[in-house]
Amino acid sequence: MWRRSFSTGTNISTTVRALKEKKWDVLVIGGGHNGLTAAAYLAKTGLSVAVLERRHVIGGAAVTEELIPGFKFSRCSYLQSLLRPSVIKELELARHGLKLLKRNPSSFTPCLDGRYLLLGPNKDLNHSEISKFSIRDADNYPRYENQLENFCKFMDPLLDSPPPESLQNVASFNDRLKDKIQKSAFWARCLRQAFTLGQKDMVDFMDILLSPASKVLNNWFESDVLKATLATDAVIGSTGSVTTPGSGYVLLHHVMGETDGDRGIWSYVEGGMGSVSLAIGNAAREAGAYIVTSAEVSELMINDSGSVNGVLLADGTPVLSSVVLSNATPYKTFMELVPSNVLPVDFIRALKYSDYNSATTKINIAVDKLPQFQCCKLSHQDAGPQHMGTVHIASESMEEIHLACQDAVNGLPSRRPVIEMTIPSALDKTISPLGKHVINLFVQYTPYSPSDGSWGDPAYRESFAQRCFNLIDEYAPGFSTSIIGYDMLTPPDLEREIGLTGGNIFHGAMGLDSLFLMRPVKGWSNYRTPLRGLYLCGSGSHPGGGVMGAPGRNAAHVVVQDFKNLH
Numbered sequence: 001m002w003r004r005s006f007s008t009g010t011n012i013s014t015t016v017r018a019l020k021e022k023k024w025d026v027l028v029i030g031g032g033h034n035g036l037t038a039a040a041y042l043a044k045t046g047l048s049v050a051v052l053e054r055r056h057v058i059g060g061a062a063v064t065e066e067l068i069p070g071f072k073f074s075r076c077s078y079l080q081s082l083l084r085p086s087v088i089k090e091l092e093l094a095r096h097g098l099k100l101l102k103r104n105p106s107s108f109t110p111c112l113d114g115r116y117l118l119l120g121p122n123k124d125l126n127h128s129e130i131s132k133f134s135i136r137d138a139d140n141y142p143r144y145e146n147q148l149e150n151f152c153k154f155m156d157p158l159l160d161s162p163p164p165e166s167l168q169n170v171a172s173f174n175d176r177l178k179d180k181i182q183k184s185a186f187w188a189r190c191l192r193q194a195f196t197l198g199q200k201d202m203v204d205f206m207d208i209l210l211s212p213a214s215k216v217l218n219n220w221f222e223s224d225v226l227k228a229t230l231a232t233d234a235v236i237g238s239t240g241s242v243t244t245p246g247s248g249y250v251l252l253h254h255v256m257g258e259t260d261g262d263r264g265i266w267s268y269v270e271g272g273m274g275s276v277s278l279a280i281g282n283a284a285r286e287a288g289a290y291i292v293t294s295a296e297v298s299e300l301m302i303n304d305s306g307s308v309n310g311v312l313l314a315d316g317t318p319v320l321s322s323v324v325l326s327n328a329t330p331y332k333t334f335m336e337l338v339p340s341n342v343l344p345v346d347f348i349r350a351l352k353y354s355d356y357n358s359a360t361t362k363i364n365i366a367v368d369k370l371p372q373f374q375c376c377k378l379s380h381q382d383a384g385p386q387h388m389g390t391v392h393i394a395s396e397s398m399e400e401i402h403l404a405c406q407d408a409v410n411g412l413p414s415r416r417p418v419i420e421m422t423i424p425s426a427l428d429k430t431i432s433p434l435g436k437h438v439i440n441l442f443v444q445y446t447p448y449s450p451s452d453g454s455w456g457d458p459a460y461r462e463s464f465a466q467r468c469f470n471l472i473d474e475y476a477p478g479f480s481t482s483i484i485g486y487d488m489l490t491p492p493d494l495e496r497e498i499g500l501t502g503g504n505i506f507h508g509a510m511g512l513d514s515l516f517l518m519r520p521v522k523g524w525s526n527y528r529t530p531l532r533g534l535y536l537c538g539s540g541s542h543p544g545g546g547v548m549g550a551p552g553r554n555a556a557h558v559v560v561q562d563f564k565n566l567h
Contacts, residue, residue, distance in 0.1 A: 032060025035327030037552030043287035064274025081257030165526035308533030355509035356502030371476035411451030506545025
């Protein structure tokens with residue numbers, strides 16, 4: 001029933017007939033949250049839009065699946081914060097079923113020496129908890145949060161607008177003039193914001209962008225456990241260490257979000273992350289978009305003039321449109337869906353050598369009781385503050401995180417993996433049977449192709465999963481015995497199941513060389529592509545990964561503008 005609830009509700013022959021019977025204004029490849037967002041905005045302008053999703057379920061990486069009877073897992077992405085307030089408001093996602101569950105406290109770091117650190121939106125709690133490790137750090141922490149919040153406000157307009165890319169085609173004098181005026185207005189706005197920040201804060205902003213997270217955090221704090229807890233945001237989803245230059249930006253990227261106006265607050269979504277995609281899908285359908293599941297696109301069709309003419313489905317069905325948005329990764333889009341010898345050689349070269357490395361594994365677990373952390377010294381089985389937020393396992397120092405990364409650099413899954421554990425069923429009572437719980441493990445570092453084995457080997461997979469469970473046992477004795485069943489997605493699984501090239505959860509690395517005007521490649525950052533009529537709308541485009549909706553929203557605005565210019 002759960003799976004069927006995501007589908008179009010029509011039989012295959014009716015679906016195919018509906019797709020073939022007309023030429024659509026816009027086709028969207030991929031029903032991930034960004035593809036659905038783009039479809040909703042485009043349909044609201046009156047364009048005819050069809051979304052073609054390869055899997056049986058919409059959502060891409062923001063999906064809920066009942067993998068074990070009674071347990072509904074956020075199979076890939078597992079927390080919400082980055083979804084842009086503009087998307088939530090403009091698409092009226094609350095009316096379409098989106099319900100956010102704020103976590104308080106939001107972070108729990110147990111230590112093997114019997115201590116622990118709780119952090120959250122409560123400033124008094126934060127001061128009290130950090131004081132257990134350092135009074136100086138407790139006093140500095142509000143200033144650190146305030147500075148990051150100011151930097152996020154500076155970034156907001158950049159996230160919600162297309163990059164000021166150079167004109168990519170031969171345009172009329174009026175078009176060139178209009179383009180120059182728009183670019184001048186963009187950079188003038190940035191300059192005004194920079195003046196508002198002031199020189200000192202701008203220097204600090206550049207420092208956090210360019211520096212390793214370890215340097216940023218060492219400058220602020222002295223307590224190992226606090227620095228390590230904050231540092232996890234700087235490496236999540238990346239192959240880099242806390243000592244990697246530019247990891248400070250990843251740290252900033254993960255505090256950019258908000259929940260109901262509260263900055264930096266991450267939330268669970270009632271019903272799992274698939275509820276985000278369902279709400280956006282509902283908004284798109286209400287606006288008139290047609291969403292089809294189990295409709296895999298095999299290639300783009302190109303007409304004699306070198307423009308997009310639609311797509312060919314895997315079953316041979318042609319679907320016609322002169323505008324196609326791809327929510328697939330840039331590599332998948334250009335190297336697998338676009339026919340060969342169509343794109344410029346330098347564009348293909350830049351794309352081929354983009355960084356799609358991944359070191360991320362997601363383990364979804366059904367358990368018959370909550371983990372009991374020995375540092376809390378509690379005997380009751382009810383959910384406590386330690387179960388509400390993200391539990392940081394094996395993250396007691398930045399050195400520990402760095403060593404875990406070094407294993408992966410040497411081709412090995414980390415001997416002591418960095419694990420972010422979340423227990424959404426502590427707050428969301430709709431996703432597990434009474435008394436039982438859903439647990440998400442976001443695990444690093446796991447190379448795509450380990451040098452000591454293969455993820456295709458069931459024994460190798462089981463061995464690594466058990467390594468993670470044993471590590472949790474050190475902090476919560478008996479955890480392993482509570483496991484009813486689990487589902488594990490290694491980098492190759494994420495690539496095969498979800499379509500994430502290399503298993504990279506961001507559709508491509510979030511390094512400083514692949515952001516803003518350089519995402520996905522230099523010269524093509526404004527969602528347009530060298531192939532006329534083809535646009536990108538996924539996380540591989542600006543402003544990058546996470547469940548943001550910004551790429552989909554921004555791309556839709558560019559497409560609407562191009563439609564206006566053509567008609």
